[in-house]
Amino acid sequence: MAEQNQNPLTPFRNQPAPEAKNYPGLDEWRELSADQQPNWADHPDFGTVVSELESVPPLVFAGEVDQMRQRLADVAEGKAFFLTGGDCAETFLDATADKISARVRTLLQMAVVLTYGASMPVVKMGRMAGQFSKPRSSDSETRGDVTLPSFRGEMVNGFDFTEESRRHDPNRMLRGYHTSASTLNLIRAFTTGGFADLRLVHEWNKGFVSNPANARYESLAREIDRAIRFMDACGADFEAIKGTEFYAGHEALLLDYERALTRIDSRTHLPYGTSGHFLWVGERTRNLEDAHVNFLSKVHNPVGVKLGPTTDVDDVLRLIDTLDPERRPGRLTFITRMGASKIRESLPPIVEGVRDSGAKVVWVTDPMHGNTISVPSGYKTRRFNDVVDEVRGFFEVHEALGTVPGGIHVEMTGDDVAECLGGSDAVDETAFADHYETLCDPRLNHMQSLEVAFLVAEYLSKR
Numbered sequence: 418m419a420e421q422n423q424n425p426l427t428p429f430r431n432q433p434a435p436e437a438k439n440y441p442g443l444d445e446w447r448e449l450s451a452d453q454q455p456n457w458a459d460h461p462d463f464g465t466v467v468s469e470l471e472s473v474p475p476l477v478f479a480g481e482v483d484q485m486r487q488r489l490a491d492v493a494e495g496k497a498f499f500l501t502g503g504d505c506a507e508t509f510l511d512a513t514a515d516k517i518s519a520r521v522r523t524l525l526q527m528a529v530v531l532t533y534g535a536s537m538p539v540v541k542m543g544r545m546a547g548q549f550s551k552p553r554s555s556d557s558e559t560r561g562d563v564t565l566p567s568f569r570g571e572m573v574n575g576f577d578f579t580e581e582s583r584r585h586d587p588n589r590m591l592r593g594y595h596t597s598a599s600t601l602n603l604i605r606a607f608t609t610g611g612f613a614d615l616r617l618v619h620e621w622n623k624g625f626v627s628n629p630a631n632a633r634y635e636s637l638a639r640e641i642d643r644a645i646r647f648m649d650a651c652g653a654d655f656e657a658i659k660g661t662e663f664y665a666g667h668e669a670l671l672l673d674y675e676r677a678l679t680r681i682d683s684r685t686h687l688p689y690g691t692s693g694h695f696l697w698v699g700e701r702t703r704n705l706e707d708a709h710v711n712f713l714s715k716v717h718n719p720v721g722v723k724l725g726p727t728t729d730v731d732d733v734l735r736l737i738d739t740l741d742p743e744r745r746p747g748r749l750t751f752i753t754r755m756g757a758s759k760i761r762e763s764l765p766p767i768v769e770g771v772r773d774s775g776a777k778v779v780w781v782t783d784p785m786h787g788n789t790i791s792v793p794s795g796y797k798t799r800r801f802n803d804v805v806d807e808v809r810g811f812f813e814v815h816e817a818l819g820t821v822p823g824g825i826h827v828e829m830t831g832d833d834v835a836e837c838l839g840g841s842d843a844v845d846e847t848a849f850a851d852h853y854e855t856l857c858d859p860r861l862n863h864m865q866s867l868e869v870a871f872l873v874a875e876y877l878s879k880r
C-alpha cells in the first residue's frame with residue numbers, strides 16, 4: 418500500500434510538483450500594463466537567458482520564506498521589530514567580501530542596539546542579493562547635448578554614460594542571479610558560521626572609522642559582554658546566540674527575472690518567488706490593476722508595498738484584499754515613505770483605515786525616499802535631520818492610534834561614504850566630491866545608520 422502522508426505541511430510529498438511554467442495564474446501579469454520595464458524583449462539573447470533562469474537552482478527556499486512570514490506575524494503583533502537595510506542599488510563590482518561584511522556587520526550592530534533597547538527579537542533583512550534594478554522618474558538622461566536611456570540598475574544597463582553601456586541587455590539578469598547567489602552564500606556563512614555569535618559583539622565594531630556612534634555602541638557592547646559573562650557563570654546554554662537568522666529582500670521590479678525564478682514548492686505545490694525571501698512593489702508600480710501587484714498576489718512570500726504621501730486609503734484596503742485575501746499573519750507589510758514634512762498628516766488616515774478594517778499588517782517606516790533633495794552642485798542627497806524627523810513622526814502616529822510601529826527600512830552602507838547631510842559627524846557637501854559613491858539614491862553611512870538605530874531603540878524602549 419502506498420505510504421499515506423499525514424503531515425499537513427507536506428500534503429504532496431509523494432507526488433511530483435507541477436511545473437512553474439504552466440502554473441495557473443502565474444502569467445496573468447503578462448496581459449496587464451507593467452511600468453518601469455526594460456526594452457529587451459527583442460534582444461536575440463532574451464529567450465535563452467529566460468530559459469536558463471528558469472532552470473537554475475532557487476536562491477532561497479520555501480521553508481525559509483515561510484519562517485520569515487512567521488517572524489513577521491510576530492512583528493505585526495508587536496512582539497518583534499523588523500530591520501531592513503542595504504544599498505539603494507547594489508552593484509556587481511561591489512559584491513566583494515569586504516563590502517558585504519561591512520554592510521552585514523553594520524546591520525548586526527543596528528540589530529543589537531534595537532534588541533537591547535526594545536528587549537524584543539529583531540527580524541533582520543538585507544536589501545541585498547537582488548537589489549539590482551531601479552525605477553526612475555525619467556526614461557532618459559541628458560548631459561550636454563547627449564541624451565541616453567537612464568541608468569536602471571546593473572541588472573538592466575550600465576552606469577557609464579555611453580550608448581553601449583546604457584543599452585538594456587537581458588544577459589545582465591544572469592550576472593545579477595550569480596552575484597546574488599555569491600552574496601547570499603557569504604551572508605549565510607557570516608550569519609550562521611560563527612561571525613554573528615553575540616559573544617563577538619565587539620568584533621563587529623572593528624575596522625570602522627571611529628566616530629561618536631560606534632563609541633556609544635562600544636559601551637553598549639560592554640554591557641552585553643558583562644551580561645553574557647554573568648550568564649556564562651550561571652551555566653547558561655549559548656546555542657541560541659551562536660548565529661542569527663538573516664533574510665534577503667528586494668523590489669520585485671523586473672518581472673522577467675522574478676517570473677523566471679518562481680518555483681513550485683514541493684511540499685505544498687504552491688508558487689514561491691525564489692529570488693529573495695521578501696519581495697516588495699514600489700511606490701511607482703503599485704497600481705492595483707497593473708502587472709506588479711498581480712504577480713505578487715500569486716506568490717506565497719511575505720510581500721511589501723511602498724506607500725507615498727498621495728496614497729488613497731481605499732486603494733490600501735483594496736491592496737489588502739488583493740495581496741492578502743486570506744489575511745495570513747505576516748504576509749503583508751506596508752512600507753510608508755511620506756517625507757518628514759508630510760508624515761504627521763498623510764499617515765494617520767491610512768493607518769486608521771487599515772486598523773478599522775480589522776486587517777493586521779506590518780507597518781514599516783522608510784524615512785529615506787520621501788526626503789530626497791538635490792543640492793546646487795547636482796548631487797541627490799537627504800538631510801539626516803529629515804530622516805530622523807520622519808522616524809519620530811512614524812512613532813508618534815502609531816502611538817496616537819494605538820497601532821504597532823513594526824520596523825524601519827533604510828538605504829545604508831557599512832562604508833564611510835558622504836551621501837546624506839548631517840549626523841553627529843556633520844557630513845557636509847564638501848565631502849561629496851571624494852566620498853559620494855552611490856549610483857542612484859544617497860545612503861546613510863556606518864555612523865548615521867547606528868545613530869538611527871539608537872534613536873529607534875529609544876522609542877522602542879518607551880513602548
Ligand SMILES: O=C[C@H](O)[C@H](O)COP(=O)(O)O
Pocket residue numbers: 505551552553554555786789857858
Ligand atoms: O530609489 C528610488 C528610485 O529609483 C529613485 O529615487 C529614482 O530616482 P530619480 O528620480 O533620480 O529617477
Ligand SMILES: C=C(OP(=O)(O)O)C(=O)O
Pocket residue numbers: 505552668698699700701723724754786
Ligand atoms: C524605489 C524605491 O522606493 P520607492 O518605491 O518608495 O520610491 C526603493 O526603495 O528603491
